[in-house]
Amino acid sequence: MRPDASKKLAAVAPKKGPNPAIIGAVVAAVVIVGVVVAIMVGSSGKSGSGPAGSAQPAGVTGGKGGGIFVNAATAKSNAPTLDLFEDFQCPSCAQLEKVMGPEITSMAKAGAIKLVAHTLSFLDDNLKNDSSKRSANAAACASDAGRFLEYHAAVFAAQPEQEGVGYTDAQLTQFAKTSGITGAALTTWQKCTTSGQHAQYVTDVQEASSRAGINGTPTVKLNGADITKTLQTPESLAAAVKAATK
């Protein structure tokens, strides 16, 4: 039988360091706690950010978080639906409005399209401000006053050169005046805007649009089909609308 050398071996073995299992468990625990906290913090910002009021603005179509049916009064029954997904702080949206806006507006007024506007607000998170939500709320208030399209045009016309500068409250009020909201209607609009009356609606629109796979702005849909990439000229849009008219 060989002599037991374990004691001798243990004496010459290098001093044992800390236990890897314990350190590993601590590291794993820290990471798991970090992940749980991150998920909780991330999820918390999503719901109930508009305690001031959950009122739906005038013209909402398609249930919770649906867009504003801008021209319900004039749209012909056989007109195709044009869905517009835009963020008031998105430069390409301002560009789209510059090029296509007049044509879209005139088709809406003539009833050739059912124009449904979805005012998104995800850029607030990217730009770390709240101008998309505030302007979207203000536009929803303008819809209550029957002036959505005018307000929408006024905001995009005044979009700052540099993305992220945003809109001041004074600017939002100026847009209302430019849109032709006056007198008692302006007072109502101001109250609606200041109190964030449609803030929850604005959040709902973003949520519903994200769920529907709208991952960027502008997105333009004609009868549900994404036609954003085919938009070249106002004429091509008018032709597409004509082709989609039953």
Add this chain to the structure above:
Amino acid sequence: MGPRFAGRLPNVIGLLARLILGVVLIVAGAVKVTSPAVSARAVQAFQILPFDFAGYVGYALPVVEIAVGLLLVLGLFTRASAVVGGLLMLAFIVGIASAWMRGLTIDCGCFGGGGTIGAAQTQYGLDILRDAGLLACAVWLVARPRTALSLDHRLFR
């Protein structure tokens, strides 16, 4: 070069692999961790995972990236960290390739941002190339976790 240096070279390569993969992960996590909503939307824009689950992945991902990155830079649990880092890179490569093949035009959101962009702005090829390089670092470390200047060496040996 003498035999001493030749013997150490793989350890130095391992150190470089650790630092490259680790620093990139830390940077990618740090720029995203302060905007969880943006990170969630970036993952959702891939339209691979179910919407809500993709959101949770978006919230959790920056934390995991920072944690794995720190462990790699320190050289602590190098092999396990490299396994996680490598799996992350593999997942990113698959996700980006899938978005590319499906004709989505999105920013990978790897370092913040994300979501739909112009078709001409996409850079799927570059993104995949970068992640493949990082995956190579991870593979090296899984195969040969012994590296120069590591905590593993200081603490456990």
